[in-house]
Amino acid sequence: FGVHGSTEAVIWPIFIFVLFQDIKSVAALPIIISVTTMIFAFVAGRIKKQNRATIMAIGGGLIAITWILRLAITLPMFYYFSVFLIGFFAILILLPMDSNIYEHGEKMDALAASTVRNAISMASRLIYFIILLIVVEVFKIGFILAAISMFAFMVISFLSRSKLKTS
Numbered sequence: 543f544g545v546h547g548s549t550e551a552v553i554w555p556i557f558i559f560v561l562f563q564d565i566k567s568v569a570a571l572p573i574i575i576s577v578t579t580m581i582f583a584f585v586a587g588r589i590k591k592q593n594r595a596t597i598m599a600i601g602g603g604l605i606a607i608t609w610i611l612r613l614a615i616t617l618p619m620f621y622y623f624s625v626f627l628i629g630f631f632a633i634l635i636l637l638p639m640d641s642n643i644y645e646h647g648e649k650m651d652a653l654a655a656s657t658v659r660n661a662i663s664m665a666s667r668l669i670y671f672i673i674l675l676i677v678v679e680v681f682k683i684g685f686i687l688a689a690i691s692m693f694a695f696m697v698i699s700f701l702s703r704s705k706l707k708t709s
Contacts, residue, residue: 543635544663545670545691546605550628553674553684558621560681571625578629583637594638599699601634606692609685635695666691 559568608627611620646655670687677683 544666549688574625601631602696604631606689609689
């Protein structure tokens with residue numbers, strides 16, 4: 543999820559700026575993200591514990607599909623609509639994932655749970671930016687890597703469903 547987060551927060555706004563050559567085009571992104579978060583955080587907060595891994599897997603798959611669509615559809619309105627979609631799908635991942643981590647932290651060690659999550663996220667981002675440092679087509683490769691990472695996240699979430707249901 544760290545690779546997607548870096549792509550969405552760093553590479554995507556740069557792509558939008560390069561594409562539209564206007565800082566106002568980039569300024570719309572956090573507004574869309576904020577509105578999406580306000581609308582859907584309440585809904586996603588009602589996800590039942592036994593459905594968390596499935597919801598996270600679905601969110602990961604939908605984010606991956608959105609990254610692929612961003613490569614295929616070159617309509618400016620879709621670029622902005624996709625920010626709305628990604629914001630919603632990310633909530634489907636973040637709320638259940640954070641809930642699982644905090645519950646695990648309450649049972650074991652909260653600091654260790656957060657440290658492991660952050661270490662994995664930062665390591666994946668390090669590898670991601672090293673790859674982008676080497677390649678020429680940063681946007682295309684970055685978007686492809688974001689899609690691949692979210693498909694991997696989806697698979698891992700599906701595989702962890704039974705473990706999360708029992709814990």
